[in-house]
Amino acid sequence: MKKTRKLRPGENVFVYLMMAFSLFILILAYRIAGFSSISSPGAFPMAAGAVMVISAGLTLLGNRKLEKPDAQNFRDEMKIAVKAIFPKEFVIYTGIVIGYMIVLQPLHFLPSSFVFMAVSMVVLRGTGWVKSLLISAGTLVCIYVIFQYFFRVIMP
Amino acid sequence: MTESVFSYFFMGWFDPSLMALTAAGTLAGIYIGAIPGLSVTMAVSILISFTFSWEVNNALALMVGVYCGGVYGGSRTAILLNIPGAPAAIATSFDGFPLAQLGEAGRAIGVSTVISVVGGFIGVAVLALAAPWVADMALKFAPRDYLLLAVMGLLLVGSLSGESMAKGIFAGAFGVIVGLVGMDPLTAEGRFTFGTIALLGGVHFVIAMIGLFGVAEALVQIHQIDLKPVKQDVSKILPSWSVILKYLPLAIRTSFIGVLIGALPGTGGDIASLLAYDHARRSVKKPSRPFGKGAYEGLIAPESANNAAIGGAYIPMLTLGIPGDAVTAVIIGALFIHGLKPGPMLMIDTPHLFWFTVGNLALANIFLLIFGLTGIRIFAKMVELPKGILIPIIIVLSVVGTYTIQNNIVDVYWMLGFGIFGYFLKLYGFQVGPVILGVILGPLMDVSYRRALMSCRNDIGLTVQELFTNPISLILTLAVIWMLISQTPVWKNRKNRLSSK
Numbered sequence: 001m002k003k004t005r006k007l008r009p010g011e012n013v014f015v016y017l018m019m020a021f022s023l024f025i026l027i028l029a030y031r032i033a034g035f036s037s038i039s040s041p042g043a044f045p046m047a048a049g050a051v052m053v054i055s056a057g058l059t060l061l062g063n064r065k066l067e068k069p070d071a072q073n074f075r076d077e078m079k080i081a082v083k084a085i086f087p088k089e090f091v092i093y094t095g096i097v098i099g100y101m102i103v104l105q106p107l108h109f110l111p112s113s114f115v116f117m118a119v120s121m122v123v124l125r126g127t128g129w130v131k132s133l134l135i136s137a138g139t140l141v142c143i144y145v146i147f148q149y150f151f152r153v154i155m156p
Numbered sequence: 157m158t159e160s161v162f163s164y165f166f167m168g169w170f171d172p173s174l175m176a177l178t179a180a181g182t183l184a185g186i187y188i189g190a191i192p193g194l195s196v197t198m199a200v201s202i203l204i205s206f207t208f209s210w211e212v213n214n215a216l217a218l219m220v221g222v223y224c225g226g227v228y229g230g231s232r233t234a235i236l237l238n239i240p241g242a243p244a245a246i247a248t249s250f251d252g253f254p255l256a257q258l259g260e261a262g263r264a265i266g267v268s269t270v271i272s273v274v275g276g277f278i279g280v281a282v283l284a285l286a287a288p289w290v291a292d293m294a295l296k297f298a299p300r301d302y303l304l305l306a307v308m309g310l311l312l313v314g315s316l317s318g319e320s321m322a323k324g325i326f327a328g329a330f331g332v333i334v335g336l337v338g339m340d341p342l343t344a345e346g347r348f349t350f351g352t353i354a355l356l357g358g359v360h361f362v363i364a365m366i367g368l369f370g371v372a373e374a375l376v377q378i379h380q381i382d383l384k385p386v387k388q389d390v391s392k393i394l395p396s397w398s399v400i401l402k403y404l405p406l407a408i409r410t411s412f413i414g415v416l417i418g419a420l421p422g423t424g425g426d427i428a429s430l431l432a433y434d435h436a437r438r439s440v441k442k443p444s445r446p447f448g449k450g451a452y453e454g455l456i457a458p459e460s461a462n463n464a465a466i467g468g469a470y471i472p473m474l475t476l477g478i479p480g481d482a483v484t485a486v487i488i489g490a491l492f493i494h495g496l497k498p499g500p501m502l503m504i505d506t507p508h509l510f511w512f513t514v515g516n517l518a519l520a521n522i523f524l525l526i527f528g529l530t531g532i533r534i535f536a537k538m539v540e541l542p543k544g545i546l547i548p549i550i551i552v553l554s555v556v557g558t559y560t561i562q563n564n565i566v567d568v569y570w571m572l573g574f575g576i577f578g579y580f581l582k583l584y585g586f587q588v589g590p591v592i593l594g595v596i597l598g599p600l601m602d603v604s605y606r607r608a609l610m611s612c613r614n615d616i617g618l619t620v621q622e623l624f625t626n627p628i629s630l631i632l633t634l635a636v637i638w639m640l641i642s643q644t645p646v647w648k649n650r651k652n653r654l655s656s657k
Binding site (some may be wrong): 018022025029032033045051055056087089100104116120123140 | 187191194319320322323325326329330332333336340342343345347348375378379381382541542543544545546547548549551552553555556559560563565568569572576580583584585594598601602605606609610614616
């Protein structure tokens, strides 16, 4: 027997977004070569785009059979969804990761990664300041030796 | 003749320097393979310049070692961190990572080591005994057969979809689109590039792999940041004989899949291990645990297949001068540089090379067993690090690994984009496995589909007819049809009713 599960808050909104994205892909795929030939460069992308649209549609249909999430109205659901998808730790940490990627090139790899690792270990409550500085330094030395000395890979 | 075969075969075994080089290569390969972003292809390419002035046998011994070790090494990080160290280890992560979450990482690595060696030896045996025959068959594969193989691989979506088949298919089709971004290999036309040059080169699938598996997993883990990591049981790493014997029949079957896929030009360990995983899901009636939740069968199938694919990849390379995968393509380059002429005449001009390579591969597999079973305790303990320490390390490794592929910072942004998108997919019950499946198989499907049609002058009727008249195509077509039927609810219900009787 299939167990019916509850819809996750915001799940349908996400699938609708995916549906819109699929339609956008399908249009892009059509614009590659139209219906010129069954072996045109656009034929396979169009097929894949169509599969995306259809499967997103089927997901929406399937979701109709599931129980609604525990929310009074749409606004309430969105509120719950935002809380579930973006917990405080996640927002802070993703912010740190994005910041790291931005400063990666201007600050160079070693200093930016050192600061990133040390800060995020403390933020994520992995360990205290002293230990996080030591672990970051150790990890970076390992990475640097392996990539730069043995493989002569260029670092960002 | 037999005497010389033996002397060539054991050349690397009795020469201390050759033996040391094979050993060093294998050891280095394991760690290269384990680090995402450092690929075997890259390592072997670097070794070419490094060994330029060496004697050819020494250079080849080192490369064989790195190749064997690297293909195996990818499983380490796949099991421990859910980041496949190499594309050939993608399927390993499906059941390997759940095993680590159950606290059985040590045992999982132990089993995968032994089984990899079993697969490796089967690959070597086929290479030694049936190389000309397999090479002949591999060359008979037409574009439509590659298409059928890719379809077979894509059918794996059915078993990787998780809670909803439609969601799995969506993820797979999305992966196909990602794989198609860039210049069309047949017409050099840009697809999904928005007119920019930056996208013309396409999205390297390792970038998608690192983002979807590594970063997305790290972001999901933040939700349970204070959860204590699972204690790893490292008391019993070496699998007992009875365990190995129990899984041996499956390992032998999947190894043969590995050899054949490896021998096909253009397909390597990544596709071999995915098809092997699919085979295990279909053929094993009572797995040790449900697939995807830590079944040892799901670990054994890809691990035996990807190492068996090494022997397979050498088959067309040594007999015909056609590379079986990317690494053997690079090795062909190395042979050229050292003044040899890879091609159909290679075995006649330099007969020792064939048996020397076979012997070396066998030797590398022995070293793989020795080195693979050491250091597992330390590796397994790595997972016990608090998540707050592990996650930043994963992110930095992902960044370095992505950047090294093409030395392009844009790739790092792509990787992060995949990571965040993967996070959303995971939260809403879409699996990331099918995405990566699509990225790998999509381009192969696209090109072989169009080649197959073009070879029949775009005549669909003729193409379909060829699917049933050519012997190889017929076997593959029937296999695909059977796979499709066995996934339908009608068939599954019937089977359940029969088994309950």
